[in-house]
Amino acid sequence: MSHSPIGIFDSGIGGTSIFKEIATLLPHEDIIYLADSKYAPYGNKSKEDILKLSIKNTELLLEKGCKLIVVACNTATTNAIDYLRENYDVPFIGIEPAIKPASLNSKTKAIGILATKGTLSSALFHKTMNLYNEGVTVVERVGEGLVPLIEDGDLESETLQSLLQTYMQPMIKANIDYLVLGCTHYPYLVPMLKKMLPEDITIIDSGLAVARQTKAILESHNLLNNSKSTPKIEFFTNINPEVLQSFVNKDYEVSYSDF
Structure with missing residues (x-):
């Protein structure tokens, strides 16, 4: 599974700030990013709704074969990560205020x-x-x-x-x-x-600390991709892809998906 992708999800484009730190520290890892912008912001939703959205995003990333999932959203981390860790077998990295x-x-x-x-x-x-x-x-x-x-x-x-x-x-x-x-x-x-x-x-903010923790967990689980190949980076959003594209490298693939 070391060649499987890292999964990242957020309530929208905010988690791209985390993605950039991870991609810099781990330049050979494939990454799949979900921008759940249709349901942004998570911050004013109930704990129950935040949990449902987090489960939805997690299961989609697992369907895509992700070996580790970064919950790149403070609200989702504080309200859902305990449940996710208890109910799914992959490692989860959360975001907490510094x-x-x-x-x-x-x-x-x-x-x-x-x-x-x-x-x-x-x-x-x-x-x-x-x-x-x-x-x-x-x-x-x-x-x-x-x-x-x-x-x-x-x-x-x-x-x-x-x-x-x-x-x-x-x-x-x-x-x-x-x-x-x-x-x-x-x-x-x-x-x-x-x-x-x-x-x-x-x-x-927590960006660099999250990237370092992601690397540490990959190493401890023998999941680090040690190849020197060019990574495959994929972004998915459930609203206009142009907005997400404006926050990331123009060479990255940004696709619309109804999730």
Whole structure:
């Protein structure tokens, strides 16, 4: 199975930020990416609906022969990954907000977390928070409305900028020195965030850590593809493929699929 593909799914294009890290670290691995944009965002859905969507995506990737699945969505990870690990035989890699490094490295003892409602209200998020937030002020903000705007592909719109300003002001006021991006869509906001945040605020996401964990799990399960062949990269989306194509290399194949 070492030559089988890695599967990645997200509620849309956000997980492409994770894909890019994995593809860079593991340049010979075949990868299949599912952008479930028809049902984005996951963040405002019930736990039951998030679980159903995660099962649907998992089973589609397994039908395509994937050897490992990356749940490239914070909301799906926090609400569904325990079930997926218990009910399917392949390894799963999840995405969690990088609370630990932010809390441990903060000098002002104040950090900001921008995430979806589904992530911030989950049991897994609160468990992680309780482990690392002692003595640290945490300013949480639900990024309401951000995912649909990113899914539209316009990363410089005035509406997007206005929303971000609203979410960032309480964090700036609280003197945070770390901003944790708790949604895989949000790394695409970094250029805009850097323009509006003080230079001493460090922005962190989980992308590189997820790629490293993916490599480690492949190695430990003897699933790493050690060939030097050119990988086959496939993207599937259940809405207009042009939007997804605009976020990835133009040489990658992006196909429509009604899933």
